[in-house]
Structure formats: C-alpha cells, structure tokens
Amino acid sequence: MIRTEELLLNVGPQHPSTHGVFRIIVKLDGEIITEATPVMGYLHRGTEKLAENLNYTQIIPYTDRMDYVSAMTNNYVLVHAVEKLMGIEVPERAEFMRLIVMEMQRVASHLVWWGTYLLDIGALSPFLYAFNDRERILSLFNELCGARLTYNYMRVGGVKWDAPEGWIDKVKDLVKYMYGKLDEYHSLVSGNEIFLSRIKGVGQYDAATAIAYGLSGANLRSTGVKWDLRKNEPYSLYDRFEFDVPVGRNGDCYDRYLVRMEELKQSLRILDQALEQFPGDGETMGKVPRVIRPPAGEVYARIESPRGEIGCYIVSKGKAEPFRLKFRRPSFVNLQILPKLLIGENMTNLVTILGGIDIVLGEVDC
Amino acid sequence: MQRFWNDPISWGHAGIYLLGAIAVLAVVILFVTYAIYFERKVIGWMQYRRGPNRVGPFGLLQSVVDVAKLLLKEDTVPAKADRKLFILAPVLAFVPSFLVLAIIPYGLKLQFADVNVGFLYYIALSGVTTIAIVIGGWASNNKYALLGGMRSAAQMISYEVPLVMSVVGLTMMTGSLNLRDIVAYQGEYFWQWNFIPQIIGFVVFVIAAVSELNRTPFDLPEAESELVAGYHVEYSGFRFAFFMLSEYIYVYAIACLATILFLGGWNPPLPQLDFIPGLIWFALKFACIVFFLFWIRATLPRLRVDQLMGLAWKVLLPLAILNIFLTAIGIEVFGKGG
Amino acid sequence: MKGTGIVKGLGVTLKTLGAKKVTLKYPDVPIEMPDRFRGIQYFEPDLCIVCNQCARICPTDCITLTGKANPDPEKKGKVIDTFDINFEICILCDLCTEVCPTEAIVMTNNFELASYSRDELFKDRDWLYENNENIRQDNNNIGAPQKGGAK
Numbered sequence: 001m002i003r004t005e006e007l008l009l010n011v012g013p014q015h016p017s018t019h020g021v022f023r024i025i026v027k028l029d030g031e032i033i034t035e036a037t038p039v040m041g042y043l044h045r046g047t048e049k050l051a052e053n054l055n056y057t058q059i060i061p062y063t064d065r066m067d068y069v070s071a072m073t074n075n076y077v078l079v080h081a082v083e084k085l086m087g088i089e090v091p092e093r094a095e096f097m098r099l100i101v102m103e104m105q106r107v108a109s110h111l112v113w114w115g116t117y118l119l120d121i122g123a124l125s126p127f128l129y130a131f132n133d134r135e136r137i138l139s140l141f142n143e144l145c146g147a148r149l150t151y152n153y154m155r156v157g158g159v160k161w162d163a164p165e166g167w168i169d170k171v172k173d174l175v176k177y178m179y180g181k182l183d184e185y186h187s188l189v190s191g192n193e194i195f196l197s198r199i200k201g202v203g204q205y206d207a208a209t210a211i212a213y214g215l216s217g218a219n220l221r222s223t224g225v226k227w228d229l230r231k232n233e234p235y236s237l238y239d240r241f242e243f244d245v246p247v248g249r250n251g252d253c254y255d256r257y258l259v260r261m262e263e264l265k266q267s268l269r270i271l272d273q274a275l276e277q278f279p280g281d282g283e284t285m286g287k288v289p290r291v292i293r294p295p296a297g298e299v300y301a302r303i304e305s306p307r308g309e310i311g312c313y314i315v316s317k318g319k320a321e322p323f324r325l326k327f328r329r330p331s332f333v334n335l336q337i338l339p340k341l342l343i344g345e346n347m348t349n350l351v352t353i354l355g356g357i358d359i360v361l362g363e364v365d366c
Numbered sequence: 367m368q369r370f371w372n373d374p375i376s377w378g379h380a381g382i383y384l385l386g387a388i389a390v391l392a393v394v395i396l397f398v399t400y401a402i403y404f405e406r407k408v409i410g411w412m413q414y415r416r417g418p419n420r421v422g423p424f425g426l427l428q429s430v431v432d433v434a435k436l437l438l439k440e441d442t443v444p445a446k447a448d449r450k451l452f453i454l455a456p457v458l459a460f461v462p463s464f465l466v467l468a469i470i471p472y473g474l475k476l477q478f479a480d481v482n483v484g485f486l487y488y489i490a491l492s493g494v495t496t497i498a499i500v501i502g503g504w505a506s507n508n509k510y511a512l513l514g515g516m517r518s519a520a521q522m523i524s525y526e527v528p529l530v531m532s533v534v535g536l537t538m539m540t541g542s543l544n545l546r547d548i549v550a551y552q553g554e555y556f557w558q559w560n561f562i563p564q565i566i567g568f569v570v571f572v573i574a575a576v577s578e579l580n581r582t583p584f585d586l587p588e589a590e591s592e593l594v595a596g597y598h599v600e601y602s603g604f605r606f607a608f609f610m611l612s613e614y615i616y617v618y619a620i621a622c623l624a625t626i627l628f629l630g631g632w633n634p635p636l637p638q639l640d641f642i643p644g645l646i647w648f649a650l651k652f653a654c655i656v657f658f659l660f661w662i663r664a665t666l667p668r669l670r671v672d673q674l675m676g677l678a679w680k681v682l683l684p685l686a687i688l689n690i691f692l693t694a695i696g697i698e699v700f701g702k703g704g
Numbered sequence: 705m706k707g708t709g710i711v712k713g714l715g716v717t718l719k720t721l722g723a724k725k726v727t728l729k730y731p732d733v734p735i736e737m738p739d740r741f742r743g744i745q746y747f748e749p750d751l752c753i754v755c756n757q758c759a760r761i762c763p764t765d766c767i768t769l770t771g772k773a774n775p776d777p778e779k780k781g782k783v784i785d786t787f788d789i790n791f792e793i794c795i796l797c798d799l800c801t802e803v804c805p806t807e808a809i810v811m812t813n814n815f816e817l818a819s820y821s822r823d824e825l826f827k828d829r830d831w832l833y834e835n836n837e838n839i840r841q842d843n844n845n846i847g848a849p850q851k852g853g854a855k
Contacts, residue, residue: 146840
C-alpha cells in the first residue's frame with residue numbers, strides 16, 4: 001500500500017495567474033483541490049479610512065486606484081453619491097461626457113479581462129491584441145484628461161475637461177474600428193475547440209447561489225438573472241439609449257465569457273447613440289459651491305461597473321470631509337464564491353475559475 | 367561517414383568521428399540559437415510586435431547574449447534539494463537529446479550512423495529525457511516542480527504510444543525502420559510522399575510530436591499560468607540552459623523526423639526541380655515544420671490534464687490503430703506499392 | 705466540424721504576421737504626449753503668492769512650502785521661500801495646478817523621473833523652475849478662486 005499525503009500548495013501572492021497580490025492556499029489530492037482558502041489584503045491601503053481626512057475633491061484620485069482598470073466608473077460612483085446627497089444638477093454636456101468615458105472604460109476593462117483570461121488559459125496572442133486596442137482607448141483618455149490609467153476626470157457637479165477639438169470624431173472612428181476588431185476576436189478565440197473545452201461547464205453555479213453570495217455583474221447575469229443597474233435603476237443618461245442586457249443560462253465560465261463579449265458589443269452600441277446625440281455646446285461644470293459641504297445625512301449610490309455593482313455609501317455630518325465612507329466593491333464580493341467553486345476541481349481549473357470571476361486586486365483589498 | 371562503420375577502430379577514425387560529432391553539435395547549437403531568435407520574431411510579428419531587435423543587427427545576437435547571461439549566472443542549488451539528482455537531471459535530459467541526432471540523414475550520403483532500427487532508436491532514447499524531467503521535478507523539492515514533473519511523465523509516456531503507432535502504417539508500407547530506406551521509398555512527385563497515403567498517420571504523428579515536445583498547446587509540464595514554470599522552476603543558470611537546449615534539440619529532431627518520414631526527406635517536390643541540392647529541400651521542409659510549431663504556439667491555448675490524457679488514449683491511439691488496419695487492407699488490395 | 709475554430713484562429717494570427725507593427729521605439733524616439741498630459745510640475749516662483757492652496761488640496765501631502773516677507777518694503781504680501789515636491793508620493797493628480805490662482809504651478813509633458821536613489825525624487829524649487837520644457841498651455845484651473853469662482 002502506498003502512503004499518500006495531501007499536498008498543501010501556496011498559490012500566490014506572487015503567482016502569474018492571481019492577477020496581482022492574491023493568495024490561495026489549496027489542499028491538493030493529486031491534482032484535485034479538496035480545500036481552498038483565499039487570503040487577501042496584500043494591497044490594502046485603507047482608502048476608506050484615508051477618505052475620512054480628505055475633502056471630497058481629494059478623494060477622487062484615491063478612487064482611481066481602487067479598480068485601476070476601470071477608474072472612470074469609480075470616479076463616477078463617488079461624485080454621483082455626493083451629487084445625490086447635495087441635490088446638484090449636472091449639465092447635460094457633462095453627463096454625456098461622463099457616459100461616453102464610462103462606456104469607453106467598460107470596453108477597455110473588458111479587453112483587459114479578455115486578454116488576461118486567455119493568457120491564464122495559455123494563449124499568448126490575445127493578450128497583446130487586446131492591449132493593442134485598449135491602447136487606443138487609453139490614448140484618447142490621455143488626450144482628454146492627461147492620464148492613461150488614473151484619470152481624476154470627474155468632479156462633483158461635472159467633469160474637469162471638456163472634449164478637445166476633434167476628440168468626439170476620434171471616438172466615433174474608434175467605435176467603428178472596434179466593431180471590426182470584435183469579429184476578429186471571435187474568430188481568433190471564441191470558436192477554438194481547445195478553449196471551449198477548457199471553459200464549458202467549469203465553475204458552474206445557479207441563480208439562487210449567485211444571489212445568495214451577492215454576486216453582481218457578468219457573474220450574476222451568466223446564470224440568467226437579468227440584472228443590470230443601467231437598465232434596472234437607470235443613472236446618468238442610460239434611460240435615453242437602447243441596449244440589451246445579455247444573459248447566460250448555465251452560469252459556467254463559458255457563459256460568463258459570452259456575456260462579457262456581448263457586453264462589449266452593447267457598450268459600443270451605447271457609444272454609437274451617445275456620440276450621435278452629443279450636444280454641440282454647453283457647460284461641463286454645474287453650479288457647485290466652492291467648498292463642497294454636503295448636508296448631514298447618509299446616501300448610497302450604486303452603478304454598474306464592468307465588474308458588477310459598485311456602490312458608495314457616505315455618512316456626512318455636514319463637514320467638508322465625510323464622517324464615514326464605504327465602497328461596495330464588486331470584485332471583493334464576487335470573490336467570496338471562489339472557495340466553494342474550487343472544491344473538487346482540477347488544479348488547472350483554478351486559474352480558469354479565478355480568471356472567470358474577473359477580479360482586480362486593487363479593488364478587492366481597497 | 368558510413369564507410370568508417372565497418373573499418374577497424376584506430377586513432378584516426380576516432381578522431382574523424384569526434385570531429386563529426388563536434389560539427390553536428392555546432393550545427394545544432396547554431397540552429398537552437400536562431401530557432402529561439404526566430405520563434406521570438408515570428409510570435410512577435412503575430413502579435414503586432416517586432417520581436418528582439420536591440421542586440422546586434424536586427425537583434426541577431428539576442429540569443430547569444432541570453433546564453434552568455436545564463437552562463438555567467440550564479441549556479442544555485444536549493445538547500446533542501448536532493449543535490450545529486452538535482453545536478454544529474456539536466457545532464458540526463460541533454461545527453462539523449464544529442465544522441466538521437468546521430469541517426470538523422472540529411473541526404474543520401476549525409477548521415478552519421480545508418481541504423482536499421484532508426485526510428486525505434488529515436489523513441490527509445492527520447493524516453494530517457496522523461497526520466498530526467500521527473501528527476502528534476504522531484505529533486506528540486508518544490509511543489510510546483512513536482513506537479514510539473516508528474517504531469518510531464520504522464521504526458522510523455524501517454525503520447526509515445528500514439529507516436530510510435532502512427533509510424534507503424536508507414537513502416538508496413540516501406541518494410542523498413544531505416545530512415546534512409548523510408549526516404550528512398552517515397553516517390554519523385556510530392557503526391558507520392560507518405561503524407562498522402564498515410565494522412566491519418568501524419569496527423570496523429572504531428573499532434574503526438576507536438577505533445578512530446580511539451581510545446582503549446584501541450585505545454586502542461588511548464589504551464590506558466592498554473593505551475594509558474596513547472597519542473598525547471600528551481601533551475602537557473604547553466605542547468606536551466608541545458609533543459610532549454612535539450613527542448614530545442616528535440617524540436618530540431620522531431621522536425622527532421624517529420625520531414626524524413628512523411629515529407630520525402632531531401633527529395634524535391636517535382637523531379638524537374640532536381641538541380642536544387644537535396645539539402646536545401648530538406649532545410650525548406652524542415653523550416654516549414656518549425657514555423658508551424660511557432661505558429662500554433664502563437665495561437666492556441668493550453669489543454670487541461672484530463673483532456674490531454676483523453677486525447678491521447680481515446681482519440682489518437684484508436685486513430686493510429688485504425689490507420690494500421692487501413693494500411694494493411696491497402697497493402698492487401700493494391701499491393702505494397704500502393 | 706471539430707477543428708474549424710482552431711483553423712480560423714490560425715488564420716487570424718497568420719494575417720497579423722504581415723500587419724503593421726504598433727510598438728514604439730521609445731527610449732530612442734521620445735514619446736510626444738498630448739497637451740493635457742499631466743507630467744512633472746513646473747514652478748514659477750515669481751508668480752507664487754504663497755496662498756497655500758496647493759499644499760492644502762494635495763491628497764498625499766507631498767507639497768511643502770514656506771513664504772517670507774516681501775523683500776521690497778513697498779509691496780505687501782509674501783513671496784515664496786522654499787517649495788518642495790516629494791515625487792516619491794506625488795500622484796500627479798493635477799489638483800495643485802487646478803487650484804492655483806496665479807498659475808505659478810503648472811503641469812508639463814515630461815514624465816521621466818526614474819533615478820537610482822529615492823533622495824533624488826525630492827525636488828526643490830530651483831529644480832522645478834528649471835523644468836521649463838513642454839509646459840502645458842491650457843491649465844483649466846477650475847478650482848481656483850478668482851477665475852473659476854463659483855462656477
């Protein structure tokens with residue numbers, strides 16, 4: 001009789017597929033995972049505590065650094081919460097600018113996901129294809145607000161910069177270009193038999209489990225729940241545009257893949273309409289007092305980030321700094337289902353499932 | 367070279383053999399250097415990049431400085447590693463990879479050793495490298511390396527079976543395992559080459575060969591995204607270079623074998639093109655196969671362990687056996703020439 | 705049929721083989737940044753009125769400054785004495801230039817800050833004054849009191 005032992009394997013915090021400094025301690029029986037314990041917090045910077053000593057304008061650069069592949073939506077959730085608390089009217093042109101950059105950001109963010117996911121599964125090229133196209137979006141952001149990753153673009157009551165000359169046309173070109181690129185992505189990857197066999201039926205859960213775990217975004221929609229805050233609780237100008245909410249059926253990695261790829265297309269559709277209706281002129285900054293002092297009270301604002309529902313809860317005591325600020329980070333909440341999904345899976349599926357959840361460690365640890 | 371085979375052993379003959387061996391080693395190392403360079407270039411081009419272009423003209427010296435860097439690196443052995451086995455493993459990986467080169471014919475007269483069981487010799491020796499990888503993975507005393515080594519053992523043993531079976535049909539047609547005879551058997555026109563009548567065998571051979579090489583999409587032993595680097599995760603410097611070297615020598619060997627077994631070796635595709643030397647035809651076909659390996663590496667994702675085993679035992683092996691049956695029927699009906 | 709997806713994918717990579725390459729020759733050829741780019745600040749001591757706005761708005765507290773009485777006895781107010789930015793913690797968020805009422809501190813398009821020692825990242829007033837190339841034209845200081853006002 002051979003004496004066998006369980007292997008305790010420490011995956012991370014420095015590991016190519018944990019997308020940052022994330023650590024999972026797995027118990028392996030052969031290559032089958034019997035237990036998984038995620039360890040997080042390596043990137044914890046105490047954003048929420050720091051925010052208690054900063055005024056609202058100063059917090060905006062900190063939100064850039066939470067979900068750093070989708071900084072625009074983070075900017076928005078904070079300013080949206082403050083505007084909601086203060087009852088500030090945002091000029092239409094500013095709202096349009098916000099919506100356009102948020103949808104561009106969603107495309108950029110999904111591209112990062114797509115590329116890194118394929119890298120996890122072992123294909124090298126999609127990563128560079130995706131980053132090549134994301135680069136175009138980042139260059140446009142760079143022209144707009146002077147940064148490529150940490151934009152610090154939105155302000156309470158509006159946006160910092162109006163679109164520079166010719167920028168809107170460049171975005172229009174980009175949208176046209178991206179439609180073509182999406183088809184190329186699909187022919188490069190989506191039909192690949194090896195890829196499909198890797199992700200079909202992997203990491204499956206049903207709608208009830210997803211809701212019980214509080215999942216949101218594509219992780220929830222892949223189970224067939226049609227829940228998208230852009231449709232269910234329209235914020236910004238999303239009620240003016242036509243778009244579909246793609247849903248999956250089986251709740252496996254394959255459905256999550258399809259849902260995200262379809263979301264890319266829907267984002268382009270929204271961009272198409274938004275650029276068409278973009279107002280010719282107008283203010284980009286609303287009427288805002290010089291020092292932002294929201295009235296005492298509490299507010300919760302939530303929007304649909306590329307990763308799911310991102311929320312901002314503010315407790316104000318009428319001062320220039322928040323008394324307490326809390327971010328509901330979709331990556332953090334979505335990650336909680338990971339230990340459950342991993343049990344009984346092959347070691348190889350660990351990266352497939354983790355990648356399928358789509359986390360950003362800056363946001364998990366905040 | 368061949369005529370020395372039967373001559374008595376003397377210092378002169380031994381010297382000629384030694385010179386020949388050094389020449390082959392030089393050719394192979396040159397190939398490995400530029401195969402790595404070319405691989406990086408091709409994959410770069412396929413990803414909107416330029417590939418290495420900083421060292422030397424067009425980056426031609428990139429691999430040279432990479433190797434120099436590996437040679438200059440500190441030679442580390444982990445404290446808890448099994449020291450003897452750890453040192454033995456790279457040697458054990460490299461030696462058989464170089465030995466298999468002895469039997470490869472590049473032309474009718476250009477061959478080191480004309481062995482009757484050429485293909486069998488290749489399979490027997492390349493199996494030794496598997497042991498080296500398992501030893502390396504075990505001796506490193508690292509969990510990732512261990513998993514990589516185990517995967518590698520399972521994979522290479524499984525894929526050797528269809529690899530051998532895929533060639534059986536061809537051997538039945540030729541009636542020989544001698545590589546030179548196999549080339550000589552293939553006709554003058556390219557549609558008479560083995561890859562047409564043996565199309566199933568050819569496909570099985572290519573898939574099994576890619577898997578034997580541990581290359582994408584079968585690079586599970588060193589699956590970067592799961593096992594960091596697999597069996598050679600603890601190796602650095604010159605020992606790591608030996609693992610890489612033996613890997614690329616197998617690329618060289620397999621590409622040569624595929625050329626010889628299925629693509630007519632040094633024969634030109636049409637007899638009218640005879641004025642171009644056979645060595646060039648050989649190199650062209652060889653280059654096509656190497657390019658194909660790079661090409662799939664730039665495109666395909668990786669298989670999972672269970673799917674890998676399933677593919678070997680449930681798909682490739684039955685196909686190879688089917689191919690043997692079909693070949694037998696073909697020989698029975700059309701005679702050996704068909 | 706099995707395998708068609710793989711063949712399609714191989715087609716895409718083969719097509720890309722001849723496509724135009726997108727990599728830049730960055731260290732050899734410098735990158736031109738758009739005008740709005742937020743790079744290392746330029747500081748103009750003569751314009752500074754020592755209002756402390758920039759130090760106060762800085763989210764990471766990387767700006768330290770001191771003023772002194774105006775050497776010209778006929779003029780009121782202060783002039784800048786020392787002005788330091790610690791680029792170890794500066795996040796180039798643009799807020800200091802946004803609140804500056806006199807555009808004494810503005811962004812430039814320079815971004816190369818790498819150095820061998822952390823001490824070298826502590827930049828003083830003279831260094832920032834000499835950083836006078838590629839200065840941003842449009843500063844859009846919407847946070848500044850007198851120009852933007854209650855806008």
